[in-house]
Amino acid sequence: MSITLSSQSEMFAGLFLKFLYIYIYILVVFLTFPVSIVQEYERAVIFRLGRLLGGAKGPGLFWIIPCVDTFRKVDLRTVSFDIPPQEVLTKDSVTIMVDAVVYYRIFNPTVSITKVENANHATQMLAQTTLRNMLGTKSLADILKDREEMSEQMEAVLYAASKNWGIKVERVELKDVKLPTTLQRAMAAEAEATRDARAKVIAAEGEMKASHALKEAANVMSESPSALQLRYMQTLTEIASERNSTIVFPLPIDLISNFMKR
Structure with missing residues (x-):
């Protein structure tokens, strides 16, 4: 009788340990695998048996059922x-x-x-x-x-x-x-031609203004012979200041006579 009770107690103890191990295993599975974390800049879209489960989850912790739920994380950052x-x-x-x-x-x-x-x-x-x-x-x-x-x-x-x-x-x-390379060359040539044309226009405008000024000066000198004579003397002075040697120029007698009269 005592042997029978001992064998039964050992059997119950074995079953208890077996159930305890199974319980601990299930508890570990439910405490580890179902938990997931999403960051502040993330959201989790969960599907349960293929169906969308509510809206996006996160940030923080969320639980899923193993083998039943699946999820995908989405980054919300730019x-x-x-x-x-x-x-x-x-x-x-x-x-x-x-x-x-x-x-x-x-x-x-x-x-x-x-x-x-x-x-x-x-x-x-x-x-x-x-x-x-x-x-x-x-x-x-x-x-x-x-x-x-x-x-x-x-x-x-x-x-x-x-x-x-x-x-x-x-x-x-x-x-x-x-x-294209050919188009780049064509555009560069066109730009250079435009710059050259603009430079020629500016030079022509300068020559035109200079010619008008010379024409006006010629008209003034033709009306006043003394102005022409003063210009002649000014030119001699400029030439003399540029050279140290003595230069002899013929001086018209009428030029001296005009100044003597004055």
């Missing part, structure tokens, strides 16, 4: 990406290479997960096609002159298209517009 150089045919049939940078952020985490497969990739592809399509309707002169206006128009188009994905495009900047 991010940027470069649009690789795009070959664009302008309105006036000039082929150029244009690149840009786009700044955007996710403002609706749930929509960005449920409405589009990859919001970041979709935004990049949309930016590339928008850049080509928009600049293709502009002339080269407009693109070079109104780059800021082009950026604002592209920002508005991207925002209107991406807001349905929970994305807000905050800024677009055209970085560089590369022209």
